[in-house]
Amino acid sequence: MNTQLQVKNNTNELHHILTRLENESTRKEDLIIPARNLMFHEDGFIYDRSSNKIDGYVLNEWATGQFAQKTNIPSKYFRQCPPELKAVNANHWIKELSSDEDWMLRTMRSRDGSPGVVRGIMSDKYVPFxxxxxxxxxxDVLAKFNKDYEIEMWNRGDTGCHLRVTFPDLTTSVGKLTNGAPDIHRVGFHMMNSEVGKSSIRITPMVYRMICTNGLMGWDTNGDVFQQRHIYLNHDEISNRVTGAIGKALKLGDNMINDLLKAKETEIENPYDVIDQIAKDNKYSQKLTGIIHESFDRERGNTAFHVVQALTLASQTLNADSRTEMERKASQVLNKLVVGL
Known part of the structure; x- marks a missing residue:
């Protein structure tokens, strides 16, 4: 499952997304069972030894990795095993689990009657949100703000979702492009969540460069403006915190615009050396480093601004999770080169 959307729309599009999620929710089911009750068959399906709660489900890639981690089976080896050997390994190590260990299996029934999928294996203390x-x-929160907004990105896969929202009335020019046109940036926020334990709920301030849809994630020494693990969750409390987080994100986004203006005035003596050091510090591949170099060449400038934009432009070649992380890193680079944090 992977859904991507990049449109200029607002309330109607968000409601369209919600309708699709509502339809999907009818096929979801969370099952809490003793871990030692699970049994792998040679046909690749898993079953519950003591009941009919689990009857012919398969693990997706993410759940397979979670199972391997929980049973201390090397993940790469387990994935490469043929079904018969996978069943032998899994059933052996399941028996070694504690008798009082319970798991939450997050499942999804198929539409056509084919085997359902276990999409995540969580602790029984995990709180779904x-x-x-x-x-x-x-x-609800965006309606309270009474501001026009646009959905710049909606990306959803097996392990998480990303929603990127900007506000047209928080648009400003950060200097000019090489053709003399204004370099338009817009303030907004980025929300991410995982239903299967890959990440917490996060809301991060961001600045969106309209000419090339680069995103620059907000970052400060206190981290995200909103981050909540999937434990001890209360709907009303989350709602209040999200309201405050979006307000803070807009303020921080405005500060980031000022930092970008300063970045355009901050000359970098050896920008390629700076890029190479960033790549080394973050263990970027040679291929990704080359893409950053190419992106910098397209920027046609030798300032901190152009280094940062090269990073965010190169990040568009990555998947949503990696792109978001690289955009956050670009914001840290901005702070280091301009603000000195």
Missing amino acids: DDIEILNILD
């Missing part, structure tokens, strides 16, 4: 819940809260 699904994409539809956080998006419903965002819908």
Whole structure:
């Protein structure tokens, strides 16, 4: 499952996304069972030894990795095993688990009667807070702000979702492009969530460069303006915190615009050396480093601004999770080169 959307729309599009999530939610089911009750069959399906709660489900890639981690089976080896050997390994190590260990299996039934999927294996203490819940809260909060907004990106896969929102009335020019046109940037925020334990709920301030849809994630020494693990969740408390987080994100986004203006005045003596050091510090591949170099060449400037934009432009070649992380790193680079944090 992977859904991507990049449109200029607002309330109607968000409601369209919510409708799709509502339809999907009818096929979801969370099952809490003793971990030692699970049994792998040679046909690749898993079953519950003591009941019919789990009857012919398969693990997706993410859940397979979680199972391997929980049973201390090397993940790469387990994935490469043929079904018969996978069943032998899994059933052996399941028996070694504690008798009082319970797991929450987050499942999805198929539409056509084919085997359902276990999409995540969580602790029984995990508190679900699904994409539809956080998006419903965002819908309510955005209505309270009474501001026009645009959805710049909606990306959803097996392990998480990303929603990027900007506000047209918070648009400003950060100098000019090489053709003399204004370099338009817009303030907004980025929300991410995972229903299967890959990440917490996060809301991060961001600045969006309209000419090339680069995103620059907000970063400060205190981290995200909103971050909540999937434990001890309360809907009303989350709603209040999200309201405050979006307000703070807009303020921080405005500060980031000022930092970008300063960055355009901050000359970098050896920008390629700076890029190479950033790549080394973050263990970027040679291929990604080359893409950053190419992106910098397209920027046609030798300032901190152009180094940062090269990073965010190169990040567009990555998947949503990696792109978001690289955009956050670009913001840290901005702070280091301009603000000195």
